[in-house]
Amino acid sequence: MPRYALLVEYDGAPFVGWQRQRDGMSVQQVLEEAAAPLNGGVEPVVGAAGRTDAGVHAEGQVAQVDLGAELPVERVREALNTRSRPYPVSVLSVARPDEEWSARFSAVHRAYRYRILNRRARPGLDMGRVWHVPQRLDAEAMHEAAQGLLGHHDFSAFRASSCQARDALRTLDRLDVSRQGEEIVVRVEARSFLHHQVRNMVGTLAQVGRGLRPVSWPRQVLDARDRRHAGQTAPAEGLCFVSVRYEPGLEWPI
Amino acid sequence: MPRYALLVEYDGAPFVGWQRQRDGMSVQQVLEEAAAPLNGGVEPVVGAAGRTDAGVHAEGQVAQVDLGAELPVERVREALNTRSRPYPVSVLSVARPDEEWSARFSAVHRAYRYRILNRRARPGLDMGRVWHVPQRLDAEAMHEAAQGLLGHHDFSAFRASSCQARDALRTLDRLDVSRQGEEIVVRVEARSFLHHQVRNMVGTLAQVGRGLRPVSWPRQVLDARDRRHAGQTAPAEGLCFVSVRYEPGLEWPI
Structure with a gap:
């Protein structure tokens, strides 16, 4: 499946943190729900370079997601930013790394x-x-x-x-x-x-x-x-x- | 009555604006309620240099208030900042202008x-x-x-x-x-x-x-x-x- 890299900005205040949890909204959940329509309606897993805690902000978080289709990067960004409203999360840019690349483990x-x-x-x-x-x-x-x-x-x-x-x-x-x-x-x-x-x-x-x-x-x-x-x-x-x-x-x- | 000048910072997002209105919280109301204990329990009128609209922010608004007592300026600031919680309003400084001074009409x-x-x-x-x-x-x-x-x-x-x-x-x-x-x-x-x-x-x-x-x-x-x-x-x-x-x-x- 084609892998996409996301450059993400967010205000951490309303979130339980990056990572999905049962007791509140996470940045990960916002992005996974927003990405589902790009993945045949199935929520994909979105991983991050840094799993920030509740209340921690990001202006340059990097995340990865595999989607079931080859899509123009502009379309991925626009779709995610439209569907993540009204949460204070914004995908600034989208890249196409190779499939061995990992947002978390490739970071130096x-x-x-x-x-x-x-x-x-x-x-x-x-x-x-x-x-x-x-x-x-x-x-x-x-x-x-x-x-x-x-x-x-x-x-x-x-x-x-x-x-x-x-x-x-x-x-x-x-x-x-x-x-x-x-x-x-x-x-x-x-x-x-x-x-x-x-x-x-x-x-x-x-x-x-x-x-x-x-x-x-x-x-x-x-x-x-x-x-x-x-x-x-x-x-x-x-x-x-x-x-x-x-x-x-x-x-x-x- | 002694007049106090307030240097005020606020995030406009949660407010109906500077001015008191019936349909929501205003910066003016936050400060008037916070000032009441300094004025014998009676809410004083707090006037401003600029009556900002709903959603407009301030990092250097100036307001005036007359209080029924001579109080150290530090005490006025600390009391207002303690009692205006949890609203995003902060009194940065307090001065003692003369009694002809008006936050609005003396501004040049x-x-x-x-x-x-x-x-x-x-x-x-x-x-x-x-x-x-x-x-x-x-x-x-x-x-x-x-x-x-x-x-x-x-x-x-x-x-x-x-x-x-x-x-x-x-x-x-x-x-x-x-x-x-x-x-x-x-x-x-x-x-x-x-x-x-x-x-x-x-x-x-x-x-x-x-x-x-x-x-x-x-x-x-x-x-x-x-x-x-x-x-x-x-x-x-x-x-x-x-x-x-x-x-x-x-x-x-x-």
Whole structure:
């Protein structure tokens, strides 16, 4: 069956997450239901590069779906965007990878962004898009602390208890923290991540930003390999899945 | 009674607009109900610099309220932000102007921003924040056409039939159109605006952007002073009230 790659944007707020669940609407279910008419009325399975949690957003999620027909990519995109209404999910582009390509397993690089609104007043316009931390954060201290986590490590200390990965060895390529006006923006890149790894790292760095822990502490947490030593899990709503890279790269024709 | 100035941010989506109405929640009602405990349990009147329509957002609305007590500005802000939950309204700052100051009538300059998402795919993350125009728009042509509207004119052609202003003479100080990736951003500034003036100007410029009308057309519409000649009213959701200026300026202490 012909395989299609989908570049997908969504607001995570109304969803139980990427993955189908019994207790609410998921991004996966929206896309699978929207794709059924393109697949002889049968809902196909739609897989994703990253199975984002409830409340997590995406501006560059990549998904895959096999459909029972050869269709122009424009038609696949238009049909999915028409039938996924009124949910805040949009298929930005559709490509035709070869049939060995997997949205999840062929990915060689993933990028996330985490936004903290760092001001006294709670969010108005960006409610559901940011983690609101009213206490002043020192972004430079957070950035310095973050550099101690770069490289190949056992990230057990930042792994959710629910994480299903076989091991906790990961290579963190980037963890940049910067202030942009009232916002602290964290940019994170790696080949792959453990469940809650980004949110646990951000929650730990925020302790440093508030001056509650020294700059050296996140690295000590990493080395201890014990989740109980890390900071809180930062809330889902500040997290956005920005992009996925493949080798060879996917060509998005539209 | 002591007068307080409020710098307010809100997401317009869930509201019937700034102004109180019987058929739904307004930003004004959220703030008046939140302010009652600061005013001996009586809801005070909260007035605004711009009475935004349903769906229109604000990142720099300015409002005024008289309260029956001298209160620290921090306390007013914290109380309003606690009691306005869970609505997407946030008081960013509180000032103490003199008692002749009026949020509406003392304003000498207002700035709006209008966002158009100009791509095939409908908005996912920015649903409710942008006007989606799938046909390619020529931002340079729109900008050139916009310059013909600058200055002091009778803006009857861009005025809603519901507009209650005594006359349609206004001075347009800025109307810039630029492309930022997939977005067309329109920045508009004037001392004051007619009802729907920004949205009617944007709808008219979009006709030029699509190539349906020449660059000279918006000025012809202006000169004809007849609303029936203008383009559609651009949807509320793309519009954001950015800032208000006063002379002498308000000092936002927090």
